[in-house]
Structures are given as C-alpha cells and as structure tokens.
Amino acid sequence: MEIGAELDENIIRRVRDSFNRQGLMAHLGAQMTGIRAGQVTLTLPFRPELTQQHGYFHAGGSSAIADTAGGYAAYTLFPEGSAVLTVEFKLNLINPARGERLEAMGRVIKPGRTLTVCQLDVWAVDNGQQVHVATGMQTLIRVQGEA
Amino acid sequence: MEIGAELDENIIRRVRDSFNRQGLMAHLGAQMTGIRAGQVTLTLPFRPELTQQHGYFHAGGSSAIADTAGGYAAYTLFPEGSAVLTVEFKLNLINPARGERLEAMGRVIKPGRTLTVCQLDVWAVDNGQQVHVATGMQTLIRVQGEA
Amino acid sequence: MEIGAELDENIIRRVRDSFNRQGLMAHLGAQMTGIRAGQVTLTLPFRPELTQQHGYFHAGGSSAIADTAGGYAAYTLFPEGSAVLTVEFKLNLINPARGERLEAMGRVIKPGRTLTVCQLDVWAVDNGQQVHVATGMQTLIRVQGEA
Amino acid sequence: MEIGAELDENIIRRVRDSFNRQGLMAHLGAQMTGIRAGQVTLTLPFRPELTQQHGYFHAGGSSAIADTAGGYAAYTLFPEGSAVLTVEFKLNLINPARGERLEAMGRVIKPGRTLTVCQLDVWAVDNGQQVHVATGMQTLIRVQGEA
Numbered sequence: 001m002e003i004g005a006e007l008d009e010n011i012i013r014r015v016r017d018s019f020n021r022q023g024l025m026a027h028l029g030a031q032m033t034g035i036r037a038g039q040v041t042l043t044l045p046f047r048p049e050l051t052q053q054h055g056y057f058h059a060g061g062s063s064a065i066a067d068t069a070g071g072y073a074a075y076t077l078f079p080e081g082s083a084v085l086t087v088e089f090k091l092n093l094i095n096p097a098r099g100e101r102l103e104a105m106g107r108v109i110k111p112g113r114t115l116t117v118c119q120l121d122v123w124a125v126d127n128g129q130q131v132h133v134a135t136g137m138q139t140l141i142r143v144q145g146e147a
Numbered sequence: 148m149e150i151g152a153e154l155d156e157n158i159i160r161r162v163r164d165s166f167n168r169q170g171l172m173a174h175l176g177a178q179m180t181g182i183r184a185g186q187v188t189l190t191l192p193f194r195p196e197l198t199q200q201h202g203y204f205h206a207g208g209s210s211a212i213a214d215t216a217g218g219y220a221a222y223t224l225f226p227e228g229s230a231v232l233t234v235e236f237k238l239n240l241i242n243p244a245r246g247e248r249l250e251a252m253g254r255v256i257k258p259g260r261t262l263t264v265c266q267l268d269v270w271a272v273d274n275g276q277q278v279h280v281a282t283g284m285q286t287l288i289r290v291q292g293e294a
Numbered sequence: 295m296e297i298g299a300e301l302d303e304n305i306i307r308r309v310r311d312s313f314n315r316q317g318l319m320a321h322l323g324a325q326m327t328g329i330r331a332g333q334v335t336l337t338l339p340f341r342p343e344l345t346q347q348h349g350y351f352h353a354g355g356s357s358a359i360a361d362t363a364g365g366y367a368a369y370t371l372f373p374e375g376s377a378v379l380t381v382e383f384k385l386n387l388i389n390p391a392r393g394e395r396l397e398a399m400g401r402v403i404k405p406g407r408t409l410t411v412c413q414l415d416v417w418a419v420d421n422g423q424q425v426h427v428a429t430g431m432q433t434l435i436r437v438q439g440e441a
Numbered sequence: 442m443e444i445g446a447e448l449d450e451n452i453i454r455r456v457r458d459s460f461n462r463q464g465l466m467a468h469l470g471a472q473m474t475g476i477r478a479g480q481v482t483l484t485l486p487f488r489p490e491l492t493q494q495h496g497y498f499h500a501g502g503s504s505a506i507a508d509t510a511g512g513y514a515a516y517t518l519f520p521e522g523s524a525v526l527t528v529e530f531k532l533n534l535i536n537p538a539r540g541e542r543l544e545a546m547g548r549v550i551k552p553g554r555t556l557t558v559c560q561l562d563v564w565a566v567d568n569g570q571q572v573h574v575a576t577g578m579q580t581l582i583r584v585q586g587e588a
Contacts, residue, residue, distance in 0.1 A: 024205035027174070027196035049174035058171035059214050059233050064207025086206050087556060088283075088580055090237035090384045090531060092411050092431055094404040109429060110388040114555065115528060115582065117386050117429070135403060135411070136235075137386055137431060139529055139580060141556065234409060235433055237384060237531045239558050239578055241551040256576060257535040261408065262381060262435065264533050264576070282550060282558070284533055284578060286382055286433060288409065318499035321468070321490035345464035352465035353508050353527050358501025380500050382577075384531035430529075 003038040003108055007076060014080070015040070015072050022068070030065050032072070038108035040072040045101045057097035062104070062122045062134045066091060070106030070118035070138040077111050082142050084116075091120060091136035099126030106138070116140045150185035150255055154223060161227070162187070162219050169215070177212050179219070185255035187219040192248045204244035209251070209269045209281045213238060217253030217265035217285040224258050229289050231263075238267060238283035246273030253285070263287045297332035297402055301370060308374070309334070309366050316362065324359050326366070332402035334366040339395045351391035356398070356416045356428045360385060364400030364412035364432040371405050376436050378410075385414060385430035393420030400432070410434045444479035444549055448517060455521070456481070456513050463509070471506050473513070479549035481513040486542045498538035503545070503563045503575045507532060511547030511559035511579040518552050523583050525557075532561060532577035540567030547579070557581045 012035050019025060019032050025042075028050065034041030042065045044050070044057075052058040067089055075084045103123045110117040122134035159182050166172060166179050172189075175197065181188030189212045191197070191204075199205040214236055222231045250270045257264040269281035306329050313319060313326050319336075322344065328335030336359045338344070338351075346352040361383055369378045397417045404411040416428035453476050460466060460473050466483075469491065475482030483506045485491070485498075493499040508530055516525045544564045551558040563575035 018200045021198075021200040022205060023195045023198035024207050028207075048170045051168075051170035053165045053168040054230070058169060058211065060171050060175075060207070060211025063210045063214065063236075064205065067206050067210065083201070086240050088237065088239040088529065088558075088578075089210075090235065090431065092235040092404070092433060093233050094411055110386070110426075117388055117529075119429075132404075135413075135431070137384065137429065137529075139386060235382065235411075235431075237578065239551070239580060241558055257533070257573075264382075264535055266576075279551075282560075282578065284382075284531065284576065286533060312494045315492075315494040316499060317489045317492035318501050322501075342464045343468035345462075347459045347462040348524070352463060352505065354465050354469075354501070354505025357504045357508065357530075358499065361500050361504065377495070380534050382531065382533040383504075384529065386529040387527050 001037045001077065005037040007035060007037055011076055015076060019072060024064060025068060028061060028064060035076065038073050038077050038111065040069045040106050042069045042104045043101055046099065057102055059093055062097055062102060063091050065102060065104040066120040066122050066134060066136060067138065069104040070120050071140060073106035073108050073118050074116040074140045077108060078142050082144060085141050085143060087139040087141050089120065089136060089138035091134050093134050095131050095133045097124045097133040099124040101125050114142060148184045148224065152184040154182060154184055158223055162223060166219060171211060172215060175208060175211060182223065185220050185224050185258065187216045187253050189216045189251045190248055204249055206240055209244055209249060210238050212249060212251040213267040213269050213281060213283060214285065216251040217267050218287060220253035220255050220265050221263040221287045224255060225289050228291065230292060232288050232290060234286040234288050236267065236283060236285035238281050240281050242278050242280045244271045244280040246271040248272050261289060295331045295371060299331040301329060301331055305370055309370060313366060318358060319362060322355060322358060329370065332367050332371050332405065334363045334400050336363045336398045337395055351396055353387055356391055356396060357385050359396060359398040360414040360416050360428060360430060361432065363398040364414050365434060367400035367402050367412050368410040368434045371402060372436050375438065377439060379435050379437060381433040381435050383414065383430060383432035385428050387428050389425050389427045391418045391427040393418040395419050408436060442478045442518065446478040448476060448478055452517055456517055460513060465505060466509060469502060469505060476517065479514050479518050479552065481510045481547050483510045483545045484542055487540065498543055500534055503538055503543060504532050506543060506545040507561040507563050507575060507577060508579065510545040511561050512581060514547035514549050514559050515557040515581040518549060519583050523585060526582050526584060528580040528582050530561065530577060530579035532575050534575050536572050536574045538565045538574040540565040542566050555583060
C-alpha cells in the first residue's frame with residue numbers, strides 16, 4: 001500500500017481503538033488527528049502539566065507523541081492480529097517547543113514483515129506558525145498477538 | 148568532580164528546584180530519588196495513566212524520565228547560572244516495562260564545557276525484581292541563563 | 295543561505311581541499327560528486343576491498359561516506375577558519391547494499407552557530423536502479439580553527 | 442551463555458572465518474584481537490590511509506570497526522547457519538581519535554532470538570594511554586542462512 005493513501009474504515013477503527021486504550025495519551029491530552037497508510041499524526045495541546053522547567057513543552061511530551069505516532073504509522077500496515085513494539089528511537093530536539101500545541105507525525109520509510117523504520121517529526125504551532133522542533137528515526141517490530 | 152560523588156547542598160537544592168518546576172514530571176508522578184555528581188535517578192510509580200495499549204508502562208513514560216534523569220545528571224556538573232538542553236537522545240527498549248514502578252538513571256559518561264554525553268538506563272521493578280527495560284544515550288548542551 | 299543553493303568557488307575549493315586531505319576517503323575510493331549549500335554527495339564505486347562477509351558493501355563503508363557527506367554539508371555553511379566535528383550519528387541500514395556504487399547524501403536540516411543537524415541517506419546503484427540502503431541523522435559541532 | 446565467557450573452538454573458527462571474508466576489514470588493516478561469548482574486540486593500527494583532514498583517525502574507521510565488533514559479538518551467540526545483519530547503530534564521538542591504534546569492543550547487552558542489542562565502545566591507544574573516543578549502541582537481527 002502506498003504511504004499516505006487513504007485507509008479502510010476497519011483499519012482506522014482498529015488504530016483508534018488501540019490508541020484509546022493508551023492511558024498515557026489520554027493523560028497527556030494527545031489526540032489522533034490524522035490516520036493514513038503508514039502515516040499518523042497526533043496533536044498535543046499545551047497545558048502547564050506538559051512543561052519543563054522554563055515553561056515550554058517538555059521533551060518527554062514530544063518524544064511520547066513522536067514514538068506513538070510512529071508506532072501507529074507502522075501498525076496501519078500490519079495484518080490484523082499483529083501488535084507493534086518500538087525497538088528503538090532517536091530524536092534530535094532542534095528548536096524550543098513552545099506554542100499552543102505540538103503536532104507529531106510518524107511516517108513509514110521502510111515497511112517490512114518483521115521490522116519497520118519510521119521517520120519522526122514534531123512541530124510546535126505558535127500563533128499559527130509551525131516550527132520544526134524535533135526530528136528522528138524509529139525502528140519497530142511486528143509481533144503476533146498481544147506482544 | 149568524580150561521577151557518583153556526593154554533592155553540596157546548594158547544588159542539590161538547585162537541581163530539586165528546577166525539577167519541581169517541571170509540570171510534566173509532576174503530572175506523570177515522577178520523583179527524584181537520587182542525586183549524585185553526574186548521576187541522577189528518577190522513580191515513576193505505576194498508574195493506569197501511564198500505560199500503553201496492553202497495560203504496561205508506555206515507552207513515552209520511560210523516555211520522559213530517562214531524558215530528564217540525563218538532563219539533571221549533566222546539570223549537577225554545570226556552574227550556577229547555566230541551563231541544560233537535550234540535543235538528542237536515543238533509546239533502545241529491550242524488555243516489556245511492567246511492574247510497580249520504573250527507575251531511570253542518567254549518568255554522565257563524557258562531561259564537557261559545551262556538550263555532555265550521558266548513558267540512560269531504565270529498569271522496571273516488578274515484585275521486587277529489577278528488569279532492564281531501556282538503555283540509551285543522550286547528548287546535552289550547556290547554555291548560559293534560561294536557555 | 296538556502297539549502298541546495300549553488301556555492302561560491304572559494305567555498306567549493308575549501309571543501310574539496312579538506313576532503314582531499316582525508317586519507318580514508320582516498321583509501322576507500324570515495325569521490326565528492328556534489329557540493330551545494332548544506333548538501334554534499336559522495337560516490338563510492340564497488341571494490342572487493344569494501345565488502346562484508348557476503349560480498350556486499352560493508353556497512354562501515356556506507357557509514358563512513360554518510361558521516362563524511364554530512365560533515366561537509368555542514369562545513370559549506372560555516373565561516374572560513376571553522377572546523378567541523380561529528381558529535382554523533384545514527385544510521386538505519388534498511389536494504390542490502392549491493393551494486394556498482396554507493397551514493398551518500400548529507401543534507402543540513404537544522405543549521406546553527408554551534409550545532410548543526412544533518413539528514414544522512416545512502417543509496418546503492420545496482421544496474422542503474424537506485425535502492426535506498428541507509429538513512430540516518432547526524433549532529434555536528436562547529437569549532438574555531440583546526441579542532 | 443554468560444557474556445564474556447570463553448567460547449568453543451568451533452564458534453571461534455566460525456567467527457574468524459566470517460571476519461576474514463570481510464574485504465573492508467582487511468583493507469583497513471583491522472584485526473580481531475578478542476573473541477568471547479557476546480563480546481568481540483577489534484584492533485586497528487594507525488595508517489595515513491585511515492585519517493580525516495586533520496591527520497587523526499577518521500570517524501568512518503571508528504564506526505566501521507565498532508559496527509563489526511558488535512555484529513560479531515552477537516554472532517557468537519547465534520546457532521550455526523545463522524547470519525547477522527546490523528539494523529541500526531548510533532555512535533557518539535566523545536574524544537579526538539589519535540594515537541597508534543584504535544580498539545573497538547562490541548558487547549551484547551540484550552541477546553534475543555530475533556533482535557540483539559550491543560553496546561559499542563572505541564578507545565584510542567596513544568603512547569600506551571587509553572582514551573575513550575566513541576560510545577554507542579547497535580541493534581542487530583539474526584537471519585537464517587546467508588542473509
């Protein structure tokens with residue numbers, strides 16, 4: 001399937017159901033705002049509960065939504081009954097993460113039967129302006145059943 | 148200063164004050180449980196608000212406390228008036244993160260005037276047993292003032 | 295300067311002079327085949343001296359030219375009298391590296407006074423077909439003088 | 442098998458045979474100087490053919506031997522008939538790599554049926570003094586047959 005293509009309703013529901021079971025995403029206030037084949041976007045509105053010591057978004061928030069976006073981007077390409085686990089990820093924090101919300105995109109750059117590699121990017125939206133705040137890479141493994 | 152050495156009260160207070168200003172750490176429920184020269188430990192007790200879709204700790208929690216532990220490990224070595232920023236980090240998730248709490252340790256392996264490199268490790272404590280759940284590396288930059 | 299823009303002759307000469315002093319690049323047989331602002335391409339023709347145990351290009355060759363391409367991509371943006379050092383890099387090897395040559399591109403995605411971040415990509419050209427064999431990220435630091 | 446334990450002659454021969462088929466290692470002049478269970482050491486004597494522009498060891502040499510040491514460290518733990526592929530690696534270059542030789546050690550920190558994670562370290566030996574020049578992490582995959 002082509003990366004970025006529209007997905008079947010069943011797959012979208014499967015992705016949303018799984019995302020909605022993630023206690024952490026609800027606790028942070030993250031929403032899944034885009035689901036395409038191999039490409040998932042999450043949005044994280046600003047709250048004081050998400051800050052580091054200077055009042056900006058904590059890198060832990062950026063990395064949590066980046067990792068999750070990449071995981072679900074891979075998951076959209078997996079057959080039913082599969083689960084996805086992050087093997088590793090790496091993130092460069094390239095600009096201060098301040099603004100009214102973060103947007104994280106995970107995008108599959110190498111799909112595979114066992115391993116999938118995603119590009120991860122996070123932008124801050126500040127007064128309507130997008131600033132690229134983090135970029136990275138992630139390796140995921142597909143496992144059968146509940147991991 | 149030798150990594151792992153005891154720290155002056157002033158430095159410990161400076162570290163704790165900064166940590167206490169991090170909205171995200173409070174929101175996750177993380178505590179700073181060890182502060183040595185170039186070595187900081189955080190503890191994150193289990194809560195349903197920290198889970199991924201299978202009920203284990205979400206990797207976003209592991210990475211948030213690992214990044215924070217490494218950041219403060221570097222910070223203990225900086226002169227007053229400095230701030231620390233994460234340049235990048237990489238984490239391998241090597242075992243399922245389940246149990247009653249996570250413990251993250253950041254440890255400086257290369258201190259520097261501008262850049263500092265830390266080793267990051269996270270363990271899950273499950274029925275008193277420690278399981279190594281994540282290991283990684285982090286690059287930090289020292290900046291003057293409030294970053 | 296815009297990434298990908300044409301460069302002044304002086305800068306191109308400075309980049310080539312530095313590249314030509316790298317004993318390793320000559321020993322591997324790498325050539326600098328593209329120099330743009332913040333974007334450098336190296337080509338590495340196949341030789342049995344570059345193989346791993348199955349006769350393909352060794353990942354060590356891919357990573358050497360990827361790291362070098364990224365280093366010079368950053369260097370094109372630095373004022374005269376600066377040197378560049380790799381702080382760290384990460385590479386995912388996503389396809390077998392076989393064919394008549396490798397092409398590595400380093401491209402600046404975040405220029406900075408102190409730190410620069412590059413995207414690294416390597417392709418194998420096999421019977422005229424390009425296969426993406428590695429992708430990664432690199433952090434570089436600018437230093438005054440000879441590092 | 443415990444990491445660091447002595448290995449059976451057959452395994453050592455299998456590792457050496459594979460290493461000896463790597464054209465790149467011979468071309469660089471690398472020798473395999475230590476083979477233990479899950480732990481392999483390579484030595485790379487200085488030659489002008491291994492330098493970067495300032496006359497030190499090129500990071501491409503450090504990363505080539507680090508990646509290879511880690512690959513064979515994993516390989517020592519695999520059943521016969523397996524091959525090993527690097528999935529990804531990340532290396533921080535923490536000190537200038539100058540001296541009469543480099544020593545790279547790959548050490549398994551998480552063995553697995555499918556994926557193995559190694560710690561990578563490189564030291565330069567300069568007038569008998571060891572300097573830690575690079576540290577990193579590597580993910581490897583075991584495949585059946587010739588990969």
